[in-house]
Structures are given as structure tokens and as C-alpha cells.
Amino acid sequence: xxxxxAAFLTAAFLIVVGAAGILLLDNLIKKIxxxxxxxxxxxxxxxxxxxxxxxxxxxLLPGMSIFEFAEKAALVFPAGIVLTNIVIGVSTTAxxxxxxxxxxxKYGTLKASIALRGEKE
Amino acid sequence: MSNQPLVxxxxxxxILVAVLLNLxxxxxxxxxxxxxxSAFALLIIVxxxxxxxxxxxxxPIFQGLRLSLEYVFTPYHKFALFILSLLxxxxxxxxxxxxxxxxxxxxxxxxxxxxxxxxxxLTNDLYHLWIAVEVASLIIAGVVIAAGSPGAHRATLKxxxxxxxxxxxxxxxxxxxxxxxxxANISDAVYALSTMSLEGFMPTIYMAYAFFVIAWxxxxxxxxxxxxxxxxxxxxxxxAAALLQxxxxxxxxxxxxxxLRLFGSMPFTRESMLVISLITAIFGVVLALMQSDLRHVLxxxxxxxxxxxxxxxxxxTAYAISAALFQAINDIIYMGLLFLACEAIILLVKRDPAAGxxxxxxxxxxxxxxxxxxSFAASGIPPLNGFQSELMLINAALSVGxxxxxxxxxxxxxxxxxxxxxxxxEIILRPKKVESEVLGSIPNSLYASLFILSVLCIVFGLIPxxxxxxxxxxxxxxGLAWPH
Amino acid sequence: xxxxxxxxVAALLQKDxxxxxxxxxxESVVLAYLFHALLAPDLAxxxxxxxxxxxxxxxxxTIFKTRRFEx
Numbered sequence: 230x231x232x233x234x235a236a237f238l239t240a241a242f243l244i245v246v247g248a249a250g251i252l253l254l255d256n257l258i259k260k261i262x263x264x265x266x267x268x269x270x271x272x273x274x275x276x277x278x279x280x281x282x283x284x285x286x287x288x289l290l291p292g293m294s295i296f297e298f299a300e301k302a303a304l305v306f307p308a309g310i311v312l313t314n315i316v317i318g319v320s321t322t323a324x325x326x327x328x329x330x331x332x333x334x335k336y337g338t339l340k341a342s343i344a345l346r347g348e349k350e
Numbered sequence: 351m352s353n354q355p356l357v358x359x360x361x362x363x364x365i366l367v368a369v370l371l372n373l374x375x376x377x378x379x380x381x382x383x384x385x386x387x388s389a390f391a392l393l394i395i396v397x398x399x400x401x402x403x404x405x406x407x408x409x410p411i412f413q414g415l416r417l418s419l420e421y422v423f424t425p426y427h428k429f430a431l432f433i434l435s436l437l438x439x440x441x442x443x444x445x446x447x448x449x450x451x452x453x454x455x456x457x458x459x460x461x462x463x464x465x466x467x468x469x470x471x472l473t474n475d476l477y478h479l480w481i482a483v484e485v486a487s488l489i490i491a492g493v494v495i496a497a498g499s500p501g502a503h504r505a506t507l508k509x510x511x512x513x514x515x516x517x518x519x520x521x522x523x524x525x526x527x528x529x530x531x532x533x534a535n536i537s538d539a540v541y542a543l544s545t546m547s548l549e550g551f552m553p554t555i556y557m558a559y560a561f562f563v564i565a566w567x568x569x570x571x572x573x574x575x576x577x578x579x580x581x582x583x584x585x586x587x588x589x590a591a592a593l594l595q596x597x598x599x600x601x602x603x604x605x606x607x608x609x610l611r612l613f614g615s616m617p618f619t620r621e622s623m624l625v626i627s628l629i630t631a632i633f634g635v636v637l638a639l640m641q642s643d644l645r646h647v648l649x650x651x652x653x654x655x656x657x658x659x660x661x662x663x664x665x666x667t668a669y670a671i672s673a674a675l676f677q678a679i680n681d682i683i684y685m686g687l688l689f690l691a692c693e694a695i696i697l698l699v700k701r702d703p704a705a706g707x708x709x710x711x712x713x714x715x716x717x718x719x720x721x722x723x724x725s726f727a728a729s730g731i732p733p734l735n736g737f738q739s740e741l742m743l744i745n746a747a748l749s750v751g752x753x754x755x756x757x758x759x760x761x762x763x764x765x766x767x768x769x770x771x772x773x774x775x776e777i778i779l780r781p782k783k784v785e786s787e788v789l790g791s792i793p794n795s796l797y798a799s800l801f802i803l804s805v806l807c808i809v810f811g812l813i814p815x816x817x818x819x820x821x822x823x824x825x826x827x828x829g830l831a832w833p834h
Numbered sequence: 835x836x837x838x839x840x841x842x843v844a845a846l847l848q849k850d851x852x853x854x855x856x857x858x859x860x861e862s863v864v865l866a867y868l869f870h871a872l873l874a875p876d877l878a879x880x881x882x883x884x885x886x887x888x889x890x891x892x893x894x895x896t897i898f899k900t901r902r903f904e905x
Contacts, residue, residue, distance in 0.1 A: 236872060239835040243842060244518070250846050251511055256904045258851050258897065262858050264514045265889060266842050269865055271518040272881070278525045280872045287873070303873040306534065307525060310477070311877050314521055315884055317484045321510055321517075322889060324491050326896040328507045333900040335500050344504070 236277040243270030268318040279307035354402040364465035368458035375454025385457040389442040393435040421472040426824035440799035444589035467597040487513040505581035516568035519561035526558040570602035570656040572630040583649035592689035606663040627660030635765040644773040668829025673742035680735040687724040687803040720800040727807040729767035735810035750832040859890035
């Protein structure tokens with residue numbers, strides 16, 4: 230199996246495990262770790278789209294012609310998307326963890342079934 | 351069409367002012383005046399921009415492809431951003447009165463809310479759209495957390511979990527479209543999808559469509575995420591909820607138009623969007639009927655009218671799209687009016703409307719009048735603007751041959767009326783059951799905001815051709831035929 | 835890649851939350867190496883720093899402020 234196909238399968242597995250973790254697990258911190266797996270899977274998927282078989286790194290080394298670069302280098306645009314995604318993932322995880330601490334102080338437990346239930350007005 | 355550099359300023363200026371507000375967060379009066387002045391400045395920038403486009407790293411068209419990240423500014427964009435800027439000004443007035451403490455960072459978040467919506471409305475490429483959705487989700491989290499109640503913390507936690515799904519899904523969709531077509535600009539992608547042979551690619555393109563629709567559902571708060579988004583509207587401060595519902599409607603319309611342009615001609619795409627919108631519209635109003643708190647009722651009505659806009663977008667003919675865009679603008683106006691009226695009630699009696707009130711009509715009759723105008727507009731009573739747009743939606747559904755959809759729209763309209771007046775009777779008309787003393791006063795700026803929004807409700811209801819002249823060119827450009 | 839698959843399931847089945855955070859940090863390093871093999875060295879550097887230091891760092895701070903073992 231080629232590297233790209235194997236990487237696609239791994240990315241799909243990470244996405245599915247992450248999504249199932251967010252929906253099914255009970256502990257809030259495990260939900261957040263599953264969320265990081267979900268975004269890792271998506272980043273891996275994006276990088277695998279950018280891969281070129283037998284190509285080289287998308288940096289224009291001195292002495293390389295532009296046509297050779299355009300033919301053989303891996304795609305650059307998905308790398309930009311992945312960098313943005315990593316930053317967004319860290320910010321979202323930080324906000325989620327802060328909210329977890331606040332909810333723990335109010336309810337005394339990390340179980341999602343108690344901390345996230347609806348308010349009885 | 352010419353290059354308009356002022357258009358990029360609509361998105362960049364709020365970000366710069368937000369940075370300044372962050373730096374000066376200790377100085378209260380500086381933050382307040384800077385926030386209100388920048389809201390007025392944004393309105394002037396929107397009015398001054400000419401129609402055209404703006405290319406980032408602009409280079410000329412190469413073999414018919416645009417190949418760049420782009421903002422487009424048509425009459426529809428000018429109209430939509432004008433309404434959004436008006437709402438930002440009114441929210442700025444309300445926030446400067448009712449937020450205590452050091453509000454610089456909170457004002458920065460409200461400005462960034464405006465910037466992310468403007469980015470989603472103006473953009474013509476997938477990268478900016480994805481950035482707008484991700485930034486909007488973090489900003490909504492910040493704005494709702496500022497309300498401080500444990501309900502707000504719970505609502506934000508649940509919201510951030512589904513943000514992960516929607517943002518990740520939109521990135522996957524971006525990857526698939528980039529891999530299949532090779533370009534990120536949406537006009538180029540539409541051209542590429544229509545001219546290349548898509549033999550083995552159809553399943554992957556349907557996957558891209560599915561993730562796009564998941565992002566659309568998340569932004570608008572449609573089924574099955576409607577309780578989470580309704581909690582966001584209910585637990586935030588009411589003036590922030592006014593801005594957030596405008597953001598949700600405008601971003602939902604933007605993403606819906608892009609879905610129609612990219613995937614609208616493929617089979618079963620619009621039918622599935624129609625089913626989701628119908629479920630949202632029905633469940634939204636039914637849940638609104640069951641709530642006892644006015645802010646919860648308003649939140650569920652916002653979600654269910656989002657379903658109405660989705661019905662119009664899914665039908666997809668030019669008349670249906672202009673009905674949906676008109677309904678979205680009207681929703682922003684009257685729901686903004688009702689949320690700001692909630693803010694006024696809280697300022698007046700210094701208590702949440704959730705606790706029992708009564709007999710407000712004798713203490714603040716003009717406020718009661720504005721609430722009545724807003725509720726009549728939301729219920730679709732002639733001659734206000736809600737009636738005109740819902741009439742257009744019903745006509746669009748009938749002209750395509752879907753009378754069941756027209757029945758659903760009528761049902762939503764009637765149930766909105768019942769749900770709103772149940773709560774408003776408790777607050778305004780019921781005499782002397784729980785007497786509430788007037789503890790504060792409503793500032794003149796808030797009265798002016800409510801007055802201007804009511805005038806817009808009446809004017810758009812009596813002269814629907816005025817807003818429709820802005821909307822129709824855009825609808826005609828995107829409109830498709832219904833395939834039966 | 836097999837290490838990634840086994841690791842992520844193992845991390846989510848732990849009773850000790852600290853161990854789950856450390857396994858996710860180790861997985862980020864493996865992912866960084868995979869990015870390098872897929873011709874994206876800049877992403878490998880970013881992912882290694884963020885996933886091995888930043889994310890486990892803030893998760894461990896949260897664990898110490900709440901509770902360590904899942905009940």
C-alpha cells in the first residue's frame with residue numbers, strides 16, 4: 230500500500246475515533262483529548278492531500294529551475310490551512326479547558342452527564 | 351467591475367480597533383467612545399464603497415481564471431452589511447450602558463463578531479469562508495462567557511464541542527474541493543466543476559457537500575444542534591444576542607449561497623437541505639411554545655426562522671432565493687428589535703424578564719409599543735415586513751409545486767404568534783399580578799435604536815420593492831431551476 | 835501509523851487522566867514524524883512543538899486543578 234493511501238486510512242481512523250470519543254465518553258477531559266485527536270486526524274488528511282509521489286519538499290532551493298519546482302514539489306496551499314488549523318485547535322482547546330475548570334468548581338465533578346445537563350428553572 | 355480597496359477595510363478596520371481596545375482596556379470612557387465611533391465609521395465605510403471586487407495579492411485574470419483570494423461587493427452585500435452595521439451601532443449603545451467593569455475586551459469581541467460576519471458575507475473563496483467560521487465560533491464563545499452565569503458556561507462548552515466537528519468538517523471539505531478542482535476561489539471552482547468530467551469523483555464530491563452542509567447546520571443552529579444554539583442566544587447578554595443572531599443569519603445565507611453555486615446542480619443536494627430546514631422550522635417553534643422564559647422563546651424563534659430561510663435557499667429558484675434573503679434581513683431587524691427590548695426591560699426593572707413581571711404597559715408605554723411592533727412583524731402580520739417575506743416564501747413554494755412546504759411556513763407563522771404573545775401578555779398586559787417597580791431608566795440611545803428598527807419594520811413592509819431592488823440581482827445570478 | 839491507531843484508542847480508555855494526556859503528547863510526536871515523511875517539514879516542526887509541549891502542558895494544568903482519576 231502506498232504511503233498516501235495508508236496515511237488516508239490513518240487519518241480516517243483518527244477522525245472517527247475522535248468524533249466517537251466526543252459523543253460517547255463521559256469524562257470532560259477525555260472528551261477534550263478526543264477533540265485533539267479529531268483535529269490531528271483532519272490535519273493529517275490535509276497534509277496527505279498535499280503529497281506528491283516521489284516529490285520533494287516545497288522549498289525553492291538555490292539552483293533549481295521554476296519548472297522543476299512546479300512539477301515535482303508537494304502542494305503548498307494545504308500546508309497553510311494546516312498551520313491555521315493547528316493554531317485554531319490550540320485556542321479552542323484552551324477555551325474548553327478553562328470552561329472545564331469553571332464547571333468543576335461549580336458542580337464538583339467531571340462527568341458530562343451531571344455538569345452539562347439542562348438547567349431546571 | 352473594478353478593484354475596490356475600501357472593501358477590505360470593512361474587515362480589517364474592526365480588527366485594528368479591537369487591538370486598540372485590548373490595549374486600552376483599563377480606560378472605560380476611552381473604550382466606550384472608541385467603540386461607538388468605530389461602529390459609526392464602519393457604517394460610513396460600507397456606504398462609501400463602490401461595487402466591485404477586491405483581490406488579495408491582486409494579479410490580472412489568467413486564462414479566464416481568477417486564481418486568488420477575493421472579496422466581492424454587490425448591491426446585496428452593501429445592503430446586508432448596512433443592516434449589520436446599524437445593528438452594531440445599536441448594540442454598541444446598549445453595551446456601553448449596561449456592561450459594568452472594564453469592558454474593553456468585551457467591546458473588542460463584539461467588533462470581531464462584526465468582522466467575521468463581514469468576512470463570511472464578502473468572500474468569494476473557500477479559505478476565507480473557513481477562517482470566518484472558525485473565528486466566529488471562538489468569538490461567540492468569548493461573548494457568551496462574558497455573561498458569567500453557569501448556564502452561559504454550560505452553553506459555551508457544548509457549543510465549542512460541536513465547533514470542532516463543524517470546523518474540522520469544513521477543512522475536510524476544503525481539502526476535497528482543492529484536491530478535485532485544484533483551485534480555492536469559488537468562481538473558479540464552479541467553472542472547474544461544470545466543465546471537467548466527474549466520472550469517478552462523485553462520491554468524494556458528495557462527501558464535500560455533506561461536510562459543507564454540516565458547517566451550514568452548525569452556523570445557523572439547525573436540527574439537530576438547535577438546542578445548543580438556542581442556549582447560546584438565551585444565556586448571552588441580550589444586546590450581544592441581537593448581534594449574534596444577525597451574525598448567524600448572514601453567515602448562514604452566505605454559506606447557503608456558496609453551497610448552491612458549488613453543488614446546487616447535483617441531484618439530491620437541495621432536497622436534503624430542504625428536509626433539514628423543514629425539521630428545524632417545525633421543531634423550533636414547537637419548542638418555543640413550551641418555554642416559559644421570554645428570552646428562551648425568542649431564542650427558539652430565531653432558530654426556527656433560520657429554518658424558514660433555509661427552506662427558501664433549498665428551493666433554489668431565483669424568486670425563492672430573493673424571498674430567503676429578504677426573510678433573513680427581516681429576521682435580523684425584528685429579532686434585533688425584540689432582543690434590544692429585552693435589554694431595555696432589564697435596564698428598567700433591574701431584573702431578568704424570566705422572573706414574573708407585570709403591567710409594563712402603564713410604566714413604559716412606548717417600550718410596549720415597540721415590543722408589539724416587533725412581535726407583529728415576527729408573526730407575519732400585514733402590513734409589516736415579516737408578512738411580505740413570508741408571503742414571498744409561500745409563493746415560491748407553491749410555484750415550484752410543493753404545497754406541503756407552504757403549509758409548514760403558515761404553521762410556523764401562526765405558532766410564532768402564539769408563542770410570542772403568551773410571553774408578552776405576561777410581561778406587558780397582565781394587570782397587577784406581580785407588581786414591579788421601576789428602578790432604572792432606559793437611555794435615549796436605546797429608545798432611538800428601537801424606534802429606528804420599528805420604522806425599518808414598517809417601511810420594509812409597506813415598500814418591499816426597496817430592499818428587493820438590492821436583493822434581486824444576486825438572486826437572479828445564483829438561481830437554479832427546481833428539477834421536477 | 836499503526837502506533838497512531840493503537841495509541842489513540844489506548845489514550846481514550848485510560849482511567850488515569852494524566853497517562854491519557856501523556857499518551858496524546860507522544861502521539862503528536864509520532865504525527866510530527868509522519869508529517870516529515872509526507873514532505874511538510876514546517877508542519878512537522880509546528881506540530882511537534884504544539885502537540886508535545888503546549889497541549890499536554892495545558893491539559894496537565896487542568897488535571898491538577900480538577901481531579902486526576904476518572905471516577
